Amino acid sequence: MPVTPQARISPDAVAKVARLARLDVTAAEVDRLTNQLAGMLEHFADIDALDLAAVEPMTQPYPLVNVFRDDVVKPGLDRDEVLAVAPAAEDGRFRVPPIIGLEG
Amino acid sequence: MTELSNAVDIANAVRHGSVSAVAVLDEYLARIDARESSIHAFNLVTREQARAMAAKVDADVKAGRDPGPLAGVPIALKDNMCTRGVPTTCSSRILEGWKPPYDATVVTRLAEAGAVFVGKTNLDEFAMGSSTENSAFGVTYNPHDTTRVSGGSSGGSAAAVAAGFAAASLGSDTGGSIRQPAALCGVVGVKPTYGTVSRYGLVAFASSLDQIGPFTVDVRDAAVLLEAMSGHDPLDSTSIPQPALSVQGSLDRDVKGLRVGRITDLPGGSDPEVEARLAESFDALAAAGATVVNVELPSMKYGLTAYYLIAPAEASSNLARYDGVRYGLRVDAADTNAMYMATRAAGFGDEVKRRIMLGTYALSAGYYDAYYGKALKVRRLISDDFARAYQKADVILTPTSPIVAFPVGAKVDDPLSMYLCDVFTIPTNLAGHPAMSVPFGTGAHGLPVGVQVLAPTLGESVMFQVAAHLERVAPGGAK
Numbered sequence: 001m002p003v004t005p006q007a008r009i010s011p012d013a014v015a016k017v018a019r020l021a022r023l024d025v026t027a028a029e030v031d032r033l034t035n036q037l038a039g040m041l042e043h044f045a046d047i048d049a050l051d052l053a054a055v056e057p058m059t060q061p062y063p064l065v066n067v068f069r070d071d072v073v074k075p076g077l078d079r080d081e082v083l084a085v086a087p088a089a090e091d092g093r094f095r096v097p098p099i100i101g102l103e104g
Numbered sequence: 105m106t107e108l109s110n111a112v113d114i115a116n117a118v119r120h121g122s123v124s125a126v127a128v129l130d131e132y133l134a135r136i137d138a139r140e141s142s143i144h145a146f147n148l149v150t151r152e153q154a155r156a157m158a159a160k161v162d163a164d165v166k167a168g169r170d171p172g173p174l175a176g177v178p179i180a181l182k183d184n185m186c187t188r189g190v191p192t193t194c195s196s197r198i199l200e201g202w203k204p205p206y207d208a209t210v211v212t213r214l215a216e217a218g219a220v221f222v223g224k225t226n227l228d229e230f231a232m233g234s235s236t237e238n239s240a241f242g243v244t245y246n247p248h249d250t251t252r253v254s255g256g257s258s259g260g261s262a263a264a265v266a267a268g269f270a271a272a273s274l275g276s277d278t279g280g281s282i283r284q285p286a287a288l289c290g291v292v293g294v295k296p297t298y299g300t301v302s303r304y305g306l307v308a309f310a311s312s313l314d315q316i317g318p319f320t321v322d323v324r325d326a327a328v329l330l331e332a333m334s335g336h337d338p339l340d341s342t343s344i345p346q347p348a349l350s351v352q353g354s355l356d357r358d359v360k361g362l363r364v365g366r367i368t369d370l371p372g373g374s375d376p377e378v379e380a381r382l383a384e385s386f387d388a389l390a391a392a393g394a395t396v397v398n399v400e401l402p403s404m405k406y407g408l409t410a411y412y413l414i415a416p417a418e419a420s421s422n423l424a425r426y427d428g429v430r431y432g433l434r435v436d437a438a439d440t441n442a443m444y445m446a447t448r449a450a451g452f453g454d455e456v457k458r459r460i461m462l463g464t465y466a467l468s469a470g471y472y473d474a475y476y477g478k479a480l481k482v483r484r485l486i487s488d489d490f491a492r493a494y495q496k497a498d499v500i501l502t503p504t505s506p507i508v509a510f511p512v513g514a515k516v517d518d519p520l521s522m523y524l525c526d527v528f529t530i531p532t533n534l535a536g537h538p539a540m541s542v543p544f545g546t547g548a549h550g551l552p553v554g555v556q557v558l559a560p561t562l563g564e565s566v567m568f569q570v571a572a573h574l575e576r577v578a579p580g581g582a583k
């Protein structure tokens with residue numbers, strides 16, 4: 001069944017994805033992103049016709065597995081230097097706004 | 105154009121004491137002063153740090169200590185590589201003013217080799233783009249024609265070398281971000297095998313694709329830089345456990361008998377002049393005794409789709425760390441979730457948001473198999489195509505970019521047309537192979553054209569062997 005570009009992604013889906021991605025978007029941005037993403041997904045439909053059932057997914061280009069460093073104590077980054085470039089810090093820790101939401 | 109010196113000559117002169125590193129630096133800083141305002145290659149020129157590094161090199165020479173193979177060579181760093189205490193922005197508002205508490209491994213290694221860092225270069229925000237127009241800090245213009253783009257995403261690093269602001273520079277290449285700007289700016293650009301150059305301290309875009317590599321004025325310089333910065337790094341878990349690459353020995357080797365692959369089903373749409381330069385590069389290698397063989401890469405045409413699903417998917421995950429908690433911008437809000445959403449909305453530019461959205465969508469419940477899962481399978485098809493092709497050919501040649509440098513603004517409103525610039529460079533990243541762009545004559549408007557030499561995993565020696573030959577026979581003569 002033919003699918004029109006606009007049918008590939010709805011404004012509601014775009015708004016939901018923006019929430020998942022933790023991005024505030026305006027109504028105008030939702031409209032623009034819906035059109036742009038729909039156009040891209042339409043282009044990406046070129047792989048829909050490929051028979052990929054027997055193809056193994058490729059997740060990395062070079063077959064290294066289970067790379068661990070030696071289990072020894074090593075100095076990390078300097079705490080004061082790291083906190084000095086943080087947006088807010090207090091008592092040697094990152095300071096953040098309340099985690100329990102006010103919006104429910 | 106300014107007459108360009110190469111890194112090897114500078115390092116030799118400095119090591120032998122015939123010129124001081126400080127004097128070399130002054131010449132490059134003078135060129136920056138004269139022309140940077142019309143190019144905008146840099147986000148930051150690190151004048152004082154450069155003077156201190158050059159002075160140390162000179163002190164070493166005076167004391168009889170060898171400062172290293174890159175002694176006194178002015179080098180520019182793409183502004184997505186961490187430099188301790190020096191702002192590293194990724195050309196994004198979200199990291200504006202951030203000073204990393206550590207150096208990237210490539211930065212440490214080049215410094216140990218005697219390099220002098222002149223500055224941090226402009227890029228498309230978080231390396232997402234093909235024109236260096238998606239920077240929060242303005243466009244980088246092409247030194248050959250300042251009404252045109254420098255390519256991207258490492259446009260600042262390419263322009264810095266083309267304009268003579270640095271003898272060499274570093275870029276990162278996720279889908280062509282070193283090779284395409286190298287082609288558009290008429291310099292050499294190398295994307296090495298995935299895992300050969302440490303990415304510790306490179307701000308991550310798409311981790312299964314990203315690789316660091318050099319921009320240089322000639323092929324020998326690229327070999328020297330690659331040797332200085334490659335080799336296993338325990339701080340990068342994707343680093344291949346083997347010593348540094350050794351490629352200089354292959355530069356003067358005869359290409360006679362090599363099998364050079366021509367892709368018979370290469371995606372079309374290139375400028376006629378670009379196609380003509382590619383044909384001439386095959387002729388030149390055949391004239392030198394190489395054999396041109398036909399190879400098929402039937403899945404190459406799906407590379408763009410696979411890439412623009414995989415790279416945004418990985419980016420959406422990598423860029424989750426910019427949440428206003430530990431570094432960079434924070435927009436205050438009543439609770440953490442509102443703070444994350446406001447910070448990211450204010451800090452990221454349009455292209456970055458677009459890719460985060462696309463990637464989040466491709467990974468989201470109900471769409472994972474249809475988009476991301478399928479893209480990973482197409483990636484396998486492309487890799488298998490290359491494996492078959494490399495049974496018949498030692499290297500493969502393509503254009504680097506289908507078109508020469510385009511006017512600033514020509515593609516900004518059409519993201520998909522911008523993505524098509526990467527059609528010849530993307531398959532290499534998907535496969536994890538090395539590839540490099542070598543200047544090879546000119547195209548429309550007299551603008552530079554690059555020919556791309558592709559090789560299989562860890563095939564850097566034969567890749568440099570062919571690239572060095574193409575450089576010697578390039579239209580317009582050797583430098």
